[in-house]
Amino acid sequence: MARSMTMKQSQRLSNAIILIILLIFGCILMTPFAWMISVGFDRTANVTMPFPPRLIPENVSSFNYGIIFENGRIFKAYLNSGIVTISSVLITVSSALLGGYAFSKGKFKGKKLLFLIVLATLMIPIEPRLIPLYKLFNSIGLLNTFWPLILPSLVNGFLLFLCKQFFDQLPDTLREAAQIDGAGEFKIFFKVYFPLAGPIAATMVILSFIWSWNDFLWPLVVLNNQALHTVPLYLASFSLENGTNLGGLTMALATVSIVPIIIVYLFLQRYIIQSIALSGVKGE
The missing domain is CATH 1.20.5 (Single alpha-helices involved in coiled-coils or other helix-helix interfaces)
Structure with a gap:
């Protein structure tokens, strides 16, 4: 005792x-x-x-803070970032969930090779892709629009891998039972597996929101119109215009720029540990 x-x-x-x-x-x-x-x-x-x-x-x-909100430019930057971020999050999370389910439960030729190609994209940083992406969007006339910031979110190798690992932990018997009842693949996904994917979806929302909201280099390349500047670009332009002479204003603007990230994280952070544990990333 x-x-x-x-x-x-x-x-x-x-x-x-x-x-x-x-x-x-x-x-x-x-x-x-x-x-x-x-x-x-x-x-x-x-x-x-x-x-x-x-x-x-x-x-x-x-x-x-009064000066920041008085000129109104921050509201325009918030609106631009909101449009880009919300669109990117919706596309990224949707494609990752569907792709992760396909790679996990689907049976088709070349699945392993295709998945390896998707994983290989993780080894390529954004810098070598800037020129090809710029030429691509320039050739179709989409520069100085939000589309170059949204469309590349369609494929995200890391989130696809995360989703596949998550769906691998869910039993195949659920899919087999639904197939016996005559359900197709889309119905199986939306009726059976999608309701169970809340934790991983919340984690992907947080990650993709942070990546899109904080993105600076790619928007700097494709957005020359100041009216389309996102929050990071507005913060950078403000710093360039004023240098370090207005440190208080710069820090206030930086504080305001991270508020949406903090809010989203506080609402969804409890799902991160749960989803990572279920996805098998912990080394099992």
Whole structure:
């Protein structure tokens, strides 16, 4: 009995130590974000950046945020990013779910080879693809539109792999029972497997939302019209126009730009661990 109590106490102590270590590292990781928010509320940061850096401004002011929302350009950038991101998320998640189901449960010639080709795309970074993609969209007259930012989302090798691993964990007997009842492949997917794919779908929504919202290099290449600029491009143009002279405004704008990502993540983050555990990525 005494030994059991000792083991429980040691376990509690180790858990407490781990929790303290995680809290310390969490605070360290959150420090840059807290400083960014702090500078955004510091009106004097537009004259000179506070040094040494402080987490609490001497005179808290919403002046910088008022200036950001006053000119209206941020709302246009938000609208542009919203159109691109929502469209990309819908296309990416839909194609990944359908493709993952096909690679997992489907039976067709060349499935393994095709899946290897899809995985091979993960080894090619965006930089070598910029020129071919630019020439492709230029030849069909889609530059300076949102289509070059949306259409490439149709195939995402990582999310396809994630979906396939998830559907591999679901029993084939569900599909066989539906086939006995006379259901076709699309009906099997939407009626049987799709309702079970909530966790993996939520994870893909988070990942694709972050990728699309934060995308900078590709939009910079294909969007020359300032009216079509997304939030990252607007933030970059604002920084180029003002340099480091308006540090408070720049930090306030950076804070506003990440708010949608934080909101989406807070709503859906509980599904990430669950979906990764079910998808077999943990090394099983």
